[in-house]
Amino acid sequence: MLIVFGLIINGCVNPMYKTIKELENTKFDNSQDIITSRKALNLVEKDLLDSLKLLFPEDIILQTNDTVWSKVMSDAKLAILEGITPPDSLLQISNSVNLKDGKKQTFAKISFPFVNKKENAKTTYVNMVVSENKLYGLFVGKYPFGMHILK
Numbered sequence: 001m002l003i004v005f006g007l008i009i010n011g012c013v014n015p016m017y018k019t020i021k022e023l024e025n026t027k028f029d030n031s032q033d034i035i036t037s038r039k040a041l042n043l044v045e046k047d048l049l050d051s052l053k054l055l056f057p058e059d060i061i062l063q064t065n066d067t068v069w070s071k072v073m074s075d076a077k078l079a080i081l082e083g084i085t086p087p088d089s090l091l092q093i094s095n096s097v098n099l100k101d102g103k104k105q106t107f108a109k110i111s112f113p114f115v116n117k118k119e120n121a122k123t124t125y126v127n128m129v130v131s132e133n134k135l136y137g138l139f140v141g142k143y144p145f146g147m148h149i150l151k
Contacts, residue, residue, distance in 0.1 A: 028095045033108035033130040034088060040128060040135055041085075041112065044076045055135045075140035079124035083114025092144045107131045111144030 036055065043052040049069060053061050092111040097104060108130045116122040125144045129137035 030108050036130050036133050037110050037128045045080050076126050079114040086113050109145040
């Protein structure tokens with residue numbers, strides 16, 4: 001009995017211990033995520049909605065109505081056309097890891113700050129969630145991921 005308790009404490013049987021060890025060994029390389037998100041920006045700029053949808057998983061495509069797609073496309077295209085495309089050094093990137101059923105999936109949240117060509121004080125962020133060459137989110141707004149203004 002004492003031996004079994006010792007094994008649980010040491011993590012040999014404890015699934016939480018294995019999860020923590022898996023997370024500790026996670027390394028992030030966002031180069032492929034940046035390539036995928038830049039490809040999405042190019043598709044938005046060229047108004048290729050059907051090609052953009054191919055970058056999303058099937059379930060997200062089915063759950064999103066045409067109104068949302070057209071709004072995101074028009075807002076993102078406006079930001080791209082009126083703004084200066086940022087170099088990779090200005091991108092804001094944060095990473096997260098999801099573990100489900102023992103499978104690890106990393107997500108990169110990438111914010112592209114498009115500074116308006118006419119009004120330098122105006123910046124529009126095109127925010128994307130990318131994992132394994134797929135987009136899981138595309139949002140356009142005044143702030144990057146993680147920044148919220150409370151009133």
